[in-house]
Amino acid sequence: MxxxxxxxxxxxxxxxxxxxxxxxxxxxxxxxxxxxxIDTKTHKVIDTIDVGARPRGILLSKDFTKLYICASDDDxxxxxxxxxxxxxxxxxxxxxxxxxxxHPNNRHLYIANEDDAIVTVVDVQTKDVLAQIDVGxxxxxxxxxxxxxxxxxTSETTSMLHWINTETFEIEKNVVVGQRPRHVEFTKDSxxxxxxxxxxxxxxxxxxxxxxxxxxxxxxxxxxxxxxxxPVGIQLTTDGKYAFVALGPxxxxxxxxxxxxxxLDYLLVGARVWQLALDKDEKFxxxxxxxxxxxxVIDVDQLKVIKSIKVGxxxxxxxxxxxx
Amino acid sequence: xxxxxxxxFATLLTLLSVAPVHAESLDVRIGYLQWxxxxxxxxxxxxxxxxxxxxxxxxxxxxxxxTTGRFLGQNYELESEVTGSHDETxxxxxxMHDKGTRLFVIQAPAQTxxxxxxxxxxxxxVFNAGAKDDALRTTECHVNLLHTxxxxxxxxxxxxxxxxxxxxxxxFLITGPTDEDRAWADAFRRSANRFGLKIVQDKPWTFDADxxxxxxxxxxxxxxxxxxxxxxxxxxxxDFGEYVPFNTWLPRPVVxxxxxxxxxxxxxxxxxxxxxxxxxxxxxxxxxxTSDDYAAWAAVRSIGTAVTDLNVADAGAIRDxxxxxxxxxxxxKGRSLSFRNWNGQLRQPIPLVHPxxxxxxxxxxxxxxxxxxxxxxxxxxxxSQCRING
Numbered sequence: 001m002x003x004x005x006x007x008x009x010x011x012x013x014x015x016x017x018x019x020x021x022x023x024x025x026x027x028x029x030x031x032x033x034x035x036x037x038i039d040t041k042t043h044k045v046i047d048t049i050d051v052g053a054r055p056r057g058i059l060l061s062k063d064f065t066k067l068y069i070c071a072s073d074d075d076x077x078x079x080x081x082x083x084x085x086x087x088x089x090x091x092x093x094x095x096x097x098x099x100x101x102x103h104p105n106n107r108h109l110y111i112a113n114e115d116d117a118i119v120t121v122v123d124v125q126t127k128d129v130l131a132q133i134d135v136g137x138x139x140x141x142x143x144x145x146x147x148x149x150x151x152x153x154t155s156e157t158t159s160m161l162h163w164i165n166t167e168t169f170e171i172e173k174n175v176v177v178g179q180r181p182r183h184v185e186f187t188k189d190s191x192x193x194x195x196x197x198x199x200x201x202x203x204x205x206x207x208x209x210x211x212x213x214x215x216x217x218x219x220x221x222x223x224x225x226x227x228x229x230x231p232v233g234i235q236l237t238t239d240g241k242y243a244f245v246a247l248g249p250x251x252x253x254x255x256x257x258x259x260x261x262x263x264l265d266y267l268l269v270g271a272r273v274w275q276l277a278l279d280k281d282e283k284f285x286x287x288x289x290x291x292x293x294x295x296x297v298i299d300v301d302q303l304k305v306i307k308s309i310k311v312g313x314x315x316x317x318x319x320x321x322x323x324x
Numbered sequence: 325x326x327x328x329x330x331x332x333f334a335t336l337l338t339l340l341s342v343a344p345v346h347a348e349s350l351d352v353r354i355g356y357l358q359w360x361x362x363x364x365x366x367x368x369x370x371x372x373x374x375x376x377x378x379x380x381x382x383x384x385x386x387x388x389x390x391t392t393g394r395f396l397g398q399n400y401e402l403e404s405e406v407t408g409s410h411d412e413t414x415x416x417x418x419x420m421h422d423k424g425t426r427l428f429v430i431q432a433p434a435q436t437x438x439x440x441x442x443x444x445x446x447x448x449x450v451f452n453a454g455a456k457d458d459a460l461r462t463t464e465c466h467v468n469l470l471h472t473x474x475x476x477x478x479x480x481x482x483x484x485x486x487x488x489x490x491x492x493x494x495x496f497l498i499t500g501p502t503d504e505d506r507a508w509a510d511a512f513r514r515s516a517n518r519f520g521l522k523i524v525q526d527k528p529w530t531f532d533a534d535x536x537x538x539x540x541x542x543x544x545x546x547x548x549x550x551x552x553x554x555x556x557x558x559x560x561x562x563d564f565g566e567y568v569p570f571n572t573w574l575p576r577p578v579v580x581x582x583x584x585x586x587x588x589x590x591x592x593x594x595x596x597x598x599x600x601x602x603x604x605x606x607x608x609x610x611x612x613x614t615s616d617d618y619a620a621w622a623a624v625r626s627i628g629t630a631v632t633d634l635n636v637a638d639a640g641a642i643r644d645x646x647x648x649x650x651x652x653x654x655x656x657k658g659r660s661l662s663f664r665n666w667n668g669q670l671r672q673p674i675p676l677v678h679p680x681x682x683x684x685x686x687x688x689x690x691x692x693x694x695x696x697x698x699x700x701x702x703x704x705x706x707x708s709q710c711r712i713n714g
Contacts, residue, residue, distance in 0.1 A: 115600065156597060
């Protein structure tokens, strides 16, 4: 009761003063069935929201009013209203949704259904399933290019990137990359795509026009066995300067020069780092550390880890609402 | 039936909608042979192994290979024979070999694997997914034989590392009467020596009473000793070992083939994406995956991983590829797996489990190795006489 009241007050405050507050980070806690809400100004958890079973991938609607949540074990995508912090709807998602990506049209949601080797495309307004596309085994990573032309899915056991034409919903090209590809990230101009391969230990850079690999990045951290270096999440700064790559159980984030593809540094964060998010001004990078159950905060200018924030059990995804 | 239909439908859809990468298709044929000898009457007959343990793992590997292959114009076939004897297994091997199959996965005792290798020519690649005997990895080396199942030594080294880590140094060893029990116990004695453990009592199991009635009377007396940190049981077929926990003279944990055991795989593993393998297997087979299933799956997936890269089905080319740095098997154990180039053993972490949960996974921190920590488990290059790659 008290908590509810607190939410209501907080919601009202946000409603009234909105942009004056620091922006909020949302973290999905895979084994707690909750989201942690972090105030990025104070770096404190200000709220914990109950959601569906095994929340993993999360993303914001393009107008930043809603948060979509893959509730994997509930076989559904939940829609959270950010103003009230309540689940207001669910979307048909296919079985075991893990990651997803929203088309710039703010309507077409591409969902990787891990158990069924399918990508499901749902219209978030009408809730119609527009297409189900057969892909490789254990589809995981999903990305839509900012220009809206391509949806790319990674299939972990098949070790491929599937390039889906967003007009026809058909696969136009399949490319084999390193073992267990996990995540794809496009540059803002949609010209370059970055893809991580967890077991391969590599990041593959693609020229989007030709869909050809132009570079492969390897990682080596002193004192860490090579097979613990497992790239997963990727974040690119919009100024084209840096790429950050989460390296899983090596407990490090790699800093890569996004122009020369040279690895500049490795930053020690919490245990088993998976996903990353930059805040609005790209001053801070937030990392989810599954095993240590915390979020590390990296100062982007100084390339230093400045803080760790305790969240729920097995934090998985993180997004930051730039408008809050 | 509905699953089959669904698969057929999915395949049809794929054929219609997927743009092929390669114009002409490649056929990859894999033979699967299984013979599990009857283990004789056992005291503990409550929980039995599924009869298709191994086979269903190979079938899942096939399905995984096919899903990848459909994007690359590569088609996989699995011909499987579950036989009732050593001779039948050899006959089935010969029949498949005569028809041109050159890639095999075999789940059978070591003597059958040896006989198969005696018949297989230079152009045939065989994956051992059943025989854990150390001799096949140390002295009886076959150039074209790879092992996806861990050796007894890998299993007992994992247990030895863990006991060392926990400082449970003084052990009471009970060894069953079968050859496999003795092989397991020999492997454990070697591990004890390697990891500084002391076997304070080393007793063969000789009782023949039915322990379901008398375990509480027999075992406390049998395990009497001044002190020990844990009881280690070597009872591979599961005859009496199930009755040792909670019936020991001293209140001590039981480890080994029962109690907490080092295994190839267990249905409670969920990290590193393993939950997906578990779900996929359960959906296909209607039961939980076993260690034998996992070893067969890993063999078929090793072939698939090589074919994805090479786009050829030739056994020699596949064998060569499996020993290069390019081969990495993603097998849900948190590390990429590869084959030891001296004896063809798949190096892999070993889970230590109790019947309902994962306890830990070897290798453990602090057990160092110049190349990979996984080679602290089992026979490292200097300890093996095998040099199958020269």
